Amino acid sequence: MTTDVTIIGAGLGGLTLARVLHVHGIPATVYEAEASPAARTQGGMLDIHEDSGQPALEAAGLADEFRGLVLEGRQAIRVLDRDGTVLFEKADDDTGGNPEVLRGELRQMLLDSLPAETVRWGHKVSGTRSLDGGRHQVTFADGRTVTTGLLVGADGAWSRVRPLLSDATPEYIGMSAVETYLVDADTRHPAGAKAVGGGSLFALAPGRGFLAHREKGGTLHTYVMLARPRDWFADIDFTDSAAATARIAREFTGWAPELTALIADGDTAPVPRPLFALPVEHRWERVPGVTLLGDAAHLSLPNGEGANLAMYDAAELGKALAAHPDDVETALTEYEQAMFPRSAAAATEGVYVHELFYGDDAPHGLINMFTGGEQTP
Numbered sequence: 001m002t003t004d005v006t007i008i009g010a011g012l013g014g015l016t017l018a019r020v021l022h023v024h025g026i027p028a029t030v031y032e033a034e035a036s037p038a039a040r041t042q043g044g045m046l047d048i049h050e051d052s053g054q055p056a057l058e059a060a061g062l063a064d065e066f067r068g069l070v071l072e073g074r075q076a077i078r079v080l081d082r083d084g085t086v087l088f089e090k091a092d093d094d095t096g097g098n099p100e101v102l103r104g105e106l107r108q109m110l111l112d113s114l115p116a117e118t119v120r121w122g123h124k125v126s127g128t129r130s131l132d133g134g135r136h137q138v139t140f141a142d143g144r145t146v147t148t149g150l151l152v153g154a155d156g157a158w159s160r161v162r163p164l165l166s167d168a169t170p171e172y173i174g175m176s177a178v179e180t181y182l183v184d185a186d187t188r189h190p191a192g193a194k195a196v197g198g199g200s201l202f203a204l205a206p207g208r209g210f211l212a213h214r215e216k217g218g219t220l221h222t223y224v225m226l227a228r229p230r231d232w233f234a235d236i237d238f239t240d241s242a243a244a245t246a247r248i249a250r251e252f253t254g255w256a257p258e259l260t261a262l263i264a265d266g267d268t269a270p271v272p273r274p275l276f277a278l279p280v281e282h283r284w285e286r287v288p289g290v291t292l293l294g295d296a297a298h299l300s301l302p303n304g305e306g307a308n309l310a311m312y313d314a315a316e317l318g319k320a321l322a323a324h325p326d327d328v329e330t331a332l333t334e335y336e337q338a339m340f341p342r343s344a345a346a347a348t349e350g351v352y353v354h355e356l357f358y359g360d361d362a363p364h365g366l367i368n369m370f371t372g373g374e375q376t377p
Contacts, residue, residue, distance in 0.1 A: 001026045001321065001322075001325035001326070001328075002326070003149035003150050003328050004029075004148050004149050004150065005021060005026065005027070005028035005029070005148070005149075005150045005152065005321075006028070006029055006031065006138065006146060006148035006150065006151050006152070007028055007029065007030045007031070007152045007154055008030075008031050008125055008138065008151070008152065008153050008154060008155045008159075008160065008161050009030070009031075009032065009153070009154035009155035009156060009159075009296070010030050010031075010032035010034070010107075010111075010119050010121075011107070011154060011155075011156065011294070011310065012103070012106065012107060012110065012294075012307050012310055012311050012314075013154040013293050013294035013295075013307075013310030013311060013313060013314045014030050014032075014152070014154030014155075014293075014294075014314070015030065015107065015110035015111060015114070015119075015314075016056055016057075016060055016110060016310070016311045016314035016315060016318075017152060017154065017293065017314035017315075017317055017318050018030050018110075018114055018118055018119075019060040019061075019062070019110055019113050019114060019318075020056075020059050020060050020314060020315050020317075020318030020319065020322075021318050021321065021322070022113075022114060022115065022118075023059070023060060023061050023318075024318065024319075024321075024322035026318075026321065026322060026325070027115075027118075028118065029118065029120060029146075030114075030118055030119045030120065031119075031120050031123040031125065031138070031140070031146070032119055032120065032121050032122075032123060033122075033123065033124035033125065034121060034122070035121055035122045036121050036122075037107075037108065037111055037121075039121075041104065042102075042103045042104035042107050043103040043104070044102070044103060044213055044215055044221040045071075045074060045100045045101070045102060045103070045213045045215055045221065046100065046101055046102075046103050046106065046307050046308075047075070047098040047099065047100050047304060048066065048098060048099060048100075048101060048106075048308065049097070049098050049304075049305070049308045050097035050098060052305070052308040052309060052311070052312040053307065053308035053311050053312065054066075055312065055315065056308075056311035056312045056314060056315035057311070059315040059318065059319060060110070060113070060315065061113075062109060062110070062113060065109050065113075066101070066106070066109065067099075069101040069102070069105050069106060069109060070099040070100065070101055071099075071100050071101065071102070071215075071216065072092070073092045073198045073199060074092065074099075074100035074198065074199045074200075074213070074214065075092040075098065075099065075100060075199055076089075076090065076091050076092040076197055076198040076199030076200065077089070077090045077199060077200050077202070077370065078090075078195075078196070078197045078199070078200070078201050078202070079201075079202045079203070079204070079363055079366060079367055079370070080195060080201065080202070080203040080256070080259065081203070081363070082203065082205055082252075082254070082255045082256065082259070083255070083256050084195065084256030084258055084259065087363065087367055088367045088370055088371070089197075090370065091198075092198065092199055100199070100213075102215065102216065103307070123140050123144075124140060124141040125138055125139070125140060125141075125155065125160040125161075126139050126140060126141045126160070127139045127160065128151070128160055128161055128163070128164055129164075130164060130287075130289075130290075131147065134149065134288030134289035134329075135147055135148065135149055135289055136148055136151040136164065136289055136290055138151065148289075149289060149328070150289055150290070150321075150328055151164075151289060151290045151291075152290075152291055152292070152293065152317070153290070153291070153292040153293070153296040153297075154292075154293050154294055154296060154310070154314070155296055156294070156295045156296055156299075157170050157276055157295045157296075157299045158170070159292065159295075159296035161290065161292060161296060162292060162296055162297075164287060164290050165284040165285075165287050165290060165291075165292065166282065166283075166284045168278050168279060168282050169278075170276035170277060170278055170299050171276060171277065171278075172230055172274055172275070172276055173275045173276060173277050173301055173354075174227055174228075174229070175207075175225060175226065175227045175228070175275050175358065176225075176226060176228065176230070176233050176272055176273060176274045176275060177211075177223040177224065177225050177226075177272075177273040177275065178223070178224040178226070178248050178263065178270045178271065178272055178273070179221075179222070179223055179224075179270065179271045179272075179273055180222050180224065180245075180262065180263055180266035180267075180268055180269075180270050180271070181219060181220065181221055181222070181266060181267055181268045182219070182220040182222070182261075182262065182265060182266060182267055183217075183218070183219055183267040183268075184217070184218050184219075185214075185218045185219065185220045186218045187218070188267075189220070189261060189265055191257065191258040191261060192220060192258055192259075192261045192262050192265070193214075193218065193220065194258065195212075195256070195258040195259060195262075196212045196213070196214055196220050196262075197214070198214055199213065199214060200212070200213050200214075201213070202357075202363060202366060203255075203259050203363075204225075204357055204358065204362040204363035204366065205362055205363070206358060206359060206360050206361075206362050207226070207227035207358055208224075208225055208226050208227065208251060208252070208358070209224075209225045209357065209358065209362070209363075210222060210223075210224055210225070210259055210262055210263075211223045211225060212262055220262065222262040222263065222266075223273070224248055224252075224262070224263045224270075225357075225358065226248070226251055227358060230274055233272050233274065236248075236272075238269070238270060238271070238272055241269040241270060244269075244270050245263060245264060245266060245270050246264070248263050248270060249263050249264040275301070275302065276299060277299055277300050277301050277347070277350075278298060278299045278300065278347075280300070280344055280347040280348055280351065281344050281347075282297070282298055282343075282344075282347075283336075283340045283344075286329070286332065286333055286336065288329060289328070291317070291332050291335065291336060293310060293313035293314055293317060293339075294306070294309065294310030294313055294314070295310065297313065297339065297343060298339075298343035298344075298346070298347060300343075300346060300347035300350040300351075301347070301350035301351055301353070301354045302350065302354075303346070303349055303350035303353040303354070304353075305346045305349070305350065309342075309343065309346055312342075313335075313339055313343075316335055316338065316339065317331075317332075317335045320332070320334050320335045356369055
């Protein structure tokens with residue numbers, strides 16, 4: 001393949017693409033805004049799906065390494081009522097198909113699988129523009145530029161590459177998460193640890209709830225979900241951790257103390273995470289020399305598919321480029337024609353799952369799904 005490949009974003013999608021291309025002998029350069037791999041924490045647990053994330057890692061030649069990262073027992077599920085009553089419980093009996101890993105460890109595995117200097121850290125993109133002949137120029141915040149024959153936007157929700165293809169921008173979905181952690185919970189926060197159990201906890205009601213997961217070393221990672229306008233969260237001073245924590249906890253007055261402790265007793269400062277989505281049917285006309293993957297292409301309501309789809313997009317794009325090394329446009333057309341309906345179906349499912357989690361029937365719709373009473377579309 002004679003076309004140079006430039007990937008913007010060293011998240012799971014961008015790194016998977018670079019790795020799949022490397023497996024096929026195709027070099028690529030990844031530009032990442034963060035200063036280093038350790039510039040920030042990389043989120044919590046990911047369940048890697050057997051129909052998307054796992055095939056992507058197979059294509060990357062990393063299936064064995066992935067299995068070495070799996071945390072046993074984390075596929076357990078508990079659904080609690082707001083008073084702490086267990087409404088549904090499923091143990092991890094090793095029959096589940098979506099094993100759990102830490103996002104940061106998965107990302108490091110991908111980084112370690114790439115040749116040195118593949119990722120160029122500290123390159124924040126300030127703009128992109130089209131040139132003649134299907135080439136594109138990327139400008140970085142420090143004024144440096146790079147010109148490329150194939151530009152791939154793997155740069156997430158606020159992609160700087162997307163405007164080359166689409167005028168769409170993510171819109172706030174009316175809900176935000178507030179992220180917090182309990183550390184050494186079995187010793188220091190035993191009630192919360194017991195409530196969460198060995199895997200995932202869902203404690204839901206219409207328009208609100210707790211999503212928590214047990215990570216390594218007794219760490220409990222919680223997202224407190226609230227359907228409120230952005231202005232409501234903007235009025236909270238999150239630089240005052242105690243006051244912000246107390247304000248969020250008041251939204252759960254009357255809930256079981258072991259649940260409210262997941263926010264009220266947090267060992268880290270609460271971090272607001274507003275949620276955004278692109279249109280469900282987001283797509284674009286083919287533009288020579290550029291494409292998108294992952295959230296840059298199809299940011300949707302959270303439903304556990306985001307990271308998996310990003311890796312699957314990356315693997316499919318990498319395989320298409322390897323199959324058509326001298327015809328990039330054919331490869332991009334094949335990739336996009338398959339990706340558009342796949343991402344639209346996942347986004348539609350995300351809307352459905354969001355309603356199960358936070359709609360008028362919460363949490364009973366979710367329990368019906370777990371027990372086979374309802375199926376996602």
